[in-house]
Each structure stands twice: as C-alpha cells, then as structure tokens.
Amino acid sequence: MYQSFEVTARPDQGPPRLARLRAEMQAEGLSGFLVPRADAHQGEYVAAHDERLAWLTGFTGSAGFCAALTDVAGVFIDGRYRTQVKAQVADVYTPVPWPDVTLTAWLKEKLPQGGRVGFDPWLHAAGQIRSAEAELQGSGVELIRCDNLVDRIWQDQPPPPMEPVKAHPLEFAGESAADKAARLAGELRKAGQKAAVITLPDSIMWLLNIRGADIPRNPVAHGFAILHDDGRVDLFMAAAKLSGLGDHLGPMVAQHEPDGFLDAVAALSGPVRVDLNTVPQIVADRLGDRLAEGGDPCALPKARKNAAEIAGAAEAHLRDGAAMVELLAWLDAQTPGSLTETQVVTRLEECRRRDNALQDISFETIAGTGPNGAIMHYRVTEETDSRLEDGHLLVLDSGGQYLDGTTDITRTIAIGTVGQEERSCFTRVLKGMIAMSMLRWPVGLAGRDIECVARLPLWAAGQDFNHGVGHGVGAYLSVHEGPQRLARVSHVPLEPGMILSNEPGYYREGAFGIRIENLVVVEEAPTLPGGDGERAMLCWRTLTYAPIDRRLIVAEMLTAEERRWLNAYHAEVAARIGPRVGGDARKWLDAATAPI
Incomplete structure (x- = not known):
C-alpha cells in the first residue's frame, strides 16, 4: 500500500x-x-x-x-x-x-x-x-x-515516497534481469556507446524485474539507473526501499543512494546514451558533449511483450472480465435513480478484490453519469457525486493491477431508457471500435497511420473526440505505457507483442459522454487467400472480454460484417467468462451476449 x-x-x-x-x-x-x-x-x-x-x-x-x-x-x-x-x-x-x-x-x-x-x-x-x-x-x-x-x-509538502520494492517473479516476467541487461548492453556496444542513463520508473522496474509502490496505482519505485556496455547496472535508489529484495538483484547491480547519481553521471566516459524526451535537463547539463541522443534502451523491448507476459495479460483479462460481468449484472438490476457514481466505483472495486492476484486498481476509476460522462478524465468527488438517473449514459472506465497483467476497460452503460441521439452516437463509436479491431495493416505502420480508422464513422456524421484512439499498456506496470500509441503524434511502428487500448469515444459537453475500450495485442496476420504473400501484415488479438451494452446499439446502422464481428465477440465473451461467474450474473451474461 x-x-x-x-x-x-x-x-x-x-x-x-x-x-x-x-x-x-x-x-x-x-x-x-x-x-x-x-x-x-x-x-x-x-x-x-x-x-x-x-x-x-x-x-x-x-x-x-x-x-x-x-x-x-x-x-x-x-x-x-x-x-x-x-x-x-x-x-x-x-x-x-x-x-x-x-x-x-x-x-x-x-x-x-x-x-x-x-x-x-x-x-x-x-x-x-x-x-x-x-x-x-x-x-x-x-x-x-x-x-x-x-x-x-509549499510548507506542508508531503515527503518523497519510500515504499518497499518487491521482486517480480520470472514466471510472469518471462526473462531474467541479467539476460535483459546483457541484451541491451549488446545494443549499446553496437552503437559505440559506453552507457545509458535511465530515469523512467517503469523502465527500471522492467529491466531489473522489480516492482514498487511509490506512485498510486502504478507498481513502480523512484530511482535512477545507469546501464553500462558490459551489462553492469548502477542503481540509485534509497537502500530502505531495497531491504526486502535479498539477493534478487544479483552481482550485476551495484546499489547506491540517489544523492550520488549526478556525480556518477559526471564521471562517465562518453558517449552516454540518453533519451532527450525523458532525461532531466540537469543530467544533460552534467554530460555536456559526452551526450549521445537515443531512445530509452528499455522502451521498445518493454513494449514488445514476450510470450509469458502476453499469456499473463490474457489470463488477467479473463478474471477481470468476470469481475466486470458481476458488476454489470448487479448494476442492471438496480432502479434508475437509486445509485450514485461513488456506489458504482465502490462495488466494482469489491468485485475485483475477490481475486487474490489483484494488487491494486490500475488507475482511479472513472464513473461519469450524464453530463459528468462528457468530462473525459472525470473523477468523482463528494461535491460531484451524481445519481444515475433514467435516460443517463454511464461511462465506466477502470482497470486492475494483477501480478500477471494490467487491465483497462471502458463500457458505456444505459441507465433506464436512453434517447435516440445517444444511441446513434454510441453506435458510431462502436463502429469505430469494431473497424479498428478488424483491421489488418502492413508491417512498418505507426499509430498515426491507422488511428483514423476508428474515427471514420464519427467523421461521417461531423463528430470527433479530443483524445487518442489508444495507448500502450504495461505488463503489471503502468496502464499508460509508451512509446507505442494509436494517435496522430505517434511515429513508432507497431510490432508484434505490443499491447494497446482501442478506445474511440464521443463527448457532448453538458449532456453525455461515450467511450468503448478493449485492450488488444499486435500479432502477425495470417496470409489470406489471394493476398500478397510477400507483404507481411499485422493484426490485433482482443484481450478484453466483457459485454457491450446491446440496448445502446442501433442495429440498422451496423453493416453485416460489423454484426458478425459483434456477435462473434459476444459469443467469445459468453464462452470465456461464463464458466467464471454463476447465479444471476450467469443468467444476465447469457442475455447480454445474445446475437443481434
């Protein structure tokens, strides 16, 4: 905690x-x-x-x-x-x-x-x-x-966090820290670089197979690291945080207090690799002409999940999906006007905490009803806590931090009888999410090249949304992970193993909000009959399994292909999540995943 x-x-x-x-x-x-x-x-x-x-x-x-x-x-x-x-x-x-x-x-x-x-x-x-x-x-x-x-x-400024660090088991990491450091050190040698400075907490956690608790909802610890071209790592982190690790870090890692970091940087022989987008200016000042520009050496390897990390994410999503179904079934049984946003947030966390593998939620749950749903990153407070009234849309964006994976899911839910305009907008958002889910694209394209696919149904109606289509997600790490994104500013090519969100939305200020989000992983696409066998293609595999509210879908707006995708997805939800829930939740799930 x-x-x-x-x-x-x-x-x-x-x-x-x-x-x-x-x-x-x-x-x-x-x-x-x-x-x-x-x-x-x-x-x-x-x-x-x-x-x-x-x-x-x-x-x-x-x-x-x-x-x-x-x-x-x-x-x-x-x-x-x-x-x-x-x-x-x-x-x-x-x-x-x-x-x-x-x-x-x-x-x-x-x-x-x-x-x-x-x-x-x-x-x-x-x-x-x-x-x-x-x-x-x-x-x-x-x-x-x-x-x-x-x-x-700031006279009452809280002290810096000093939470203990834990070892992340190899069965979930899929590769030892020593092997990771040796692999990245080889890249430094190829580039003629003597060392790399690493400041991003999630990069250090990934590299050393450790997890912390310095940041709410994110299993990371504050520290700095220097990776040398022979695979050695200097870790600058308070010794009090590391006392419970035993010999986990091994002989390749030398531990130092954080106040020695700048002196160690100043003593390095160049060239020293730094990511100018993340390294603090004071580090660049100390390096001077020894600075070599380059990306964080951990960023892409961390983004390309290995088989163990992907398997863990898939399993975590199934357990998380069962918690979501329990919540959605309970919510559907309540009378409009009887619940507040806070009650929904509390109940959802209770559903997730039945899983012993849950370490924390992955971010503060967004539960915005009616006009609050139009605030994209809304956080309910005592002052804003609103009742779920008849005709409202509820945007419910949440996730869990499990030992084997990080989840992030958004569902927009009808409260009582919802108007035709809201249903039409919802269906356009759904069409965009389905279009992205079905997409195949050539190897080498980045998020900026394909993110418009999820916007096209909204654009056709003169609508859009002011956030990216998707962000990267870590493996029991940050729920927002770079460098991969589905966004106009993302130049990073998508590669197999990358996990991203697929979350188009629509927001009408003062009225309602809509967002639908699944997590997906990049895979190599099989060659299709009649396709160009020499052109390598990629596709998505969906990780998230939870029903999409059928009451909000204007079926006539879906193409035959979109209906097939939705019905197949719901059949998978029923098959994968059904055995994990029982009683009223199972009955509700069967109805919620019926074909349209």
Missing part, C-alpha cells in the same frame, strides 16, 4: 499561493516560473510530493503545466481537460489550449520586451528545453535554471 496525502488545491487557495510564488519570482529577479506536472524521473504519474501543479492551481489532470508570469498565469491543457480545467482553477489562472498554443509562442506574446523565466532543471526533459530555447532565440525571453520556487512556499 502507498501512503496517501491530500495535495489538491481549492479554487480559493489559488490566489494566495500564486501571490507567494510571484513574491519568490521577484526576489529571484524572474519574470516568470514554469510549473510542470512532472517529477525528476519524468514518468507520466507523480507522487503526492511532486503534485506541484495541483497544489498551486487546483488542476488535477494527468498532463499540463503552468507558466506563471508577474501579471498573468496560464494553465496549459490538452483537449482531454478543457472542460475539467474550467471547474478546477480560480479566475487568477487562464486556461490555454495546448499544443494549439505553444509555450514559446505564449511567452513571446506575454513578454514582448523579453524577460527571465525560471525553471527547475530536474523537472523538465532536456529535449523540451532544447526546443524551447531554440524557438525563443532573438525574442529576449530567456529560460533560467533555478531552484524550485514552489517547494519554497
């Missing part, structure tokens, strides 16, 4: 906190200060100690940053959070649509005479700073490395 702290700011706390930050800026001779949602390890998720953006502004989304100047403070958010940010930040903050408006363009507009904008070099990736400095050339706006000014004024 991790230790939890309340770090979010109320809107009325924003003005005085911003005022104190501005006083520190003035004392340092700065025109501004950047506050990212990031920590020194540059992962997507942060511990309570590092929730500086939420503490300062009140915004709790998983991506974004604040640029606080002396007379304006912009909170930069992407399309997922443009509704949420309005409800969370005080009037002293100005929401900025990002990346439509870039930080550098905004700074040049707000500081036309130039200025000194401070940033903590631990909290910004070297590639971000390099690009920003190039774009600000000649503008008079300078980026200045400095101490973290938020830490100076």
Whole structure:
C-alpha cells in the first residue's frame, strides 16, 4: 500500500499561493516560473510530493503545466481537460489550449520586451528545453535554471515516497534481469556507446524485474539507473526501499543512494546514451558533449511483450472480465435513480478484490453519469457525486493491477431508457471500435497511420473526440505505457507483442459522454487467400472480454460484417467468462451476449 496525502488545491487557495510564488519570482529577479506536472524521473504519474501543479492551481489532470508570469498565469491543457480545467482553477489562472498554443509562442506574446523565466532543471526533459530555447532565440525571453520556487512556499509538502520494492517473479516476467541487461548492453556496444542513463520508473522496474509502490496505482519505485556496455547496472535508489529484495538483484547491480547519481553521471566516459524526451535537463547539463541522443534502451523491448507476459495479460483479462460481468449484472438490476457514481466505483472495486492476484486498481476509476460522462478524465468527488438517473449514459472506465497483467476497460452503460441521439452516437463509436479491431495493416505502420480508422464513422456524421484512439499498456506496470500509441503524434511502428487500448469515444459537453475500450495485442496476420504473400501484415488479438451494452446499439446502422464481428465477440465473451461467474450474473451474461 502507498501512503496517501491530500495535495489538491481549492479554487480559493489559488490566489494566495500564486501571490507567494510571484513574491519568490521577484526576489529571484524572474519574470516568470514554469510549473510542470512532472517529477525528476519524468514518468507520466507523480507522487503526492511532486503534485506541484495541483497544489498551486487546483488542476488535477494527468498532463499540463503552468507558466506563471508577474501579471498573468496560464494553465496549459490538452483537449482531454478543457472542460475539467474550467471547474478546477480560480479566475487568477487562464486556461490555454495546448499544443494549439505553444509555450514559446505564449511567452513571446506575454513578454514582448523579453524577460527571465525560471525553471527547475530536474523537472523538465532536456529535449523540451532544447526546443524551447531554440524557438525563443532573438525574442529576449530567456529560460533560467533555478531552484524550485514552489517547494519554497509549499510548507506542508508531503515527503518523497519510500515504499518497499518487491521482486517480480520470472514466471510472469518471462526473462531474467541479467539476460535483459546483457541484451541491451549488446545494443549499446553496437552503437559505440559506453552507457545509458535511465530515469523512467517503469523502465527500471522492467529491466531489473522489480516492482514498487511509490506512485498510486502504478507498481513502480523512484530511482535512477545507469546501464553500462558490459551489462553492469548502477542503481540509485534509497537502500530502505531495497531491504526486502535479498539477493534478487544479483552481482550485476551495484546499489547506491540517489544523492550520488549526478556525480556518477559526471564521471562517465562518453558517449552516454540518453533519451532527450525523458532525461532531466540537469543530467544533460552534467554530460555536456559526452551526450549521445537515443531512445530509452528499455522502451521498445518493454513494449514488445514476450510470450509469458502476453499469456499473463490474457489470463488477467479473463478474471477481470468476470469481475466486470458481476458488476454489470448487479448494476442492471438496480432502479434508475437509486445509485450514485461513488456506489458504482465502490462495488466494482469489491468485485475485483475477490481475486487474490489483484494488487491494486490500475488507475482511479472513472464513473461519469450524464453530463459528468462528457468530462473525459472525470473523477468523482463528494461535491460531484451524481445519481444515475433514467435516460443517463454511464461511462465506466477502470482497470486492475494483477501480478500477471494490467487491465483497462471502458463500457458505456444505459441507465433506464436512453434517447435516440445517444444511441446513434454510441453506435458510431462502436463502429469505430469494431473497424479498428478488424483491421489488418502492413508491417512498418505507426499509430498515426491507422488511428483514423476508428474515427471514420464519427467523421461521417461531423463528430470527433479530443483524445487518442489508444495507448500502450504495461505488463503489471503502468496502464499508460509508451512509446507505442494509436494517435496522430505517434511515429513508432507497431510490432508484434505490443499491447494497446482501442478506445474511440464521443463527448457532448453538458449532456453525455461515450467511450468503448478493449485492450488488444499486435500479432502477425495470417496470409489470406489471394493476398500478397510477400507483404507481411499485422493484426490485433482482443484481450478484453466483457459485454457491450446491446440496448445502446442501433442495429440498422451496423453493416453485416460489423454484426458478425459483434456477435462473434459476444459469443467469445459468453464462452470465456461464463464458466467464471454463476447465479444471476450467469443468467444476465447469457442475455447480454445474445446475437443481434
């Protein structure tokens, strides 16, 4: 279990906190200060100690940053959070649509005479700073490395997490840590590189076959690592976290306290490989001309799941599917208006916790009914907890962290009698999800090349959604895992073994939201009769098994091929999940998976 702290700011706390930050800026001779949602390890998720953006502004989304100047403070958010940010930040903050408006363009507009904008070099990736400095050339706006000014004024800042680390069994990892390190070291030698600096927590966990609990819902531990070209690993992690590992790390891993990390980086012989998208600027500063640009050496090997990891994920999804069926059957038996979002979240977690392999949920469950469903990353609170009323759509996005795999599933559920417009929109989203599920594509294509397939039915109706079609998923690791994505910005070719989500949606602000999500794994596609046998193709295998709400489907909008896919999928759900549930849940499942 991790230790939890309340770090979010109320809107009325924003003005005085911003005022104190501005006083520190003035004392340092700065025109501004950047506050990212990031920590020194540059992962997507942060511990309570590092929730500086939420503490300062009140915004709790998983991506974004604040640029606080002396007379304006912009909170930069992407399309997922443009509704949420309005409800969370005080009037002293100005929401900025990002990346439509870039930080550098905004700074040049707000500081036309130039200025000194401070940033903590631990909290910004070297590639971000390099690009920003190039774009600000000649503008008079300078980026200045400095101490973290938020830490100076956050008097009750939680301490850094210090949770124990556990060994991840080889039966689930599928490859020993020593073999992984030797394999990656060989790649360094081929590239003529002496070492690689690794800062992403999930990369270190994967490489060393360990798991931690420093981040809520993510089995990772904070630390840094240096992989040498002979397979040795220097691990910089508090000894208190590692005390229960025994001899698991073996002789190839030398353990050090984190405060020795920068000195060790400075002492390395070059070239030293770093991922500019994730390594903190302060590490790049210490390396200087010894820095060799390259991706995180663990990223692609971690993304290409081996046979043990895929088998574990498949089994975890079956148990998770049984928990979902138990929940959906229970929910369907309730009277509209009798439940709140919180009650659904609680019941679903109870269903999952009947599985002894469950370590935690994989993220805070999203249960948004009616207008709340239109907030893509909605989190129910005491203030927003709403009743599931007749005619509502409930967006239920959840997952589990199991020893053998990580799950992530979204179902949109009809509460009572739902209107025709909602059903039509739902069916378009379903058509997009089915289209992606059935897709075959040539080897070498990336997520950006195929993600539009899931949007086409919505585009035909003049509709769309402001998030990616899918994200990578780890093997009992982060529920959001790169570098693979189904998104317009993803240039990473899809490869066998990669697990991704397939989750198109549609959101009508103030009215309803829709999302349907299955996890899928990339496989080599069999050659079809009459096909080009010399052209290698890939396809998906579905991992998620749970019914899709038939009450929301306008059957006449589906093609014959789409109906066949849906009926075959539901038949598989019944066959795979049916033996795992009983009583009323089994009866409900039989009805929910009947052909249409």
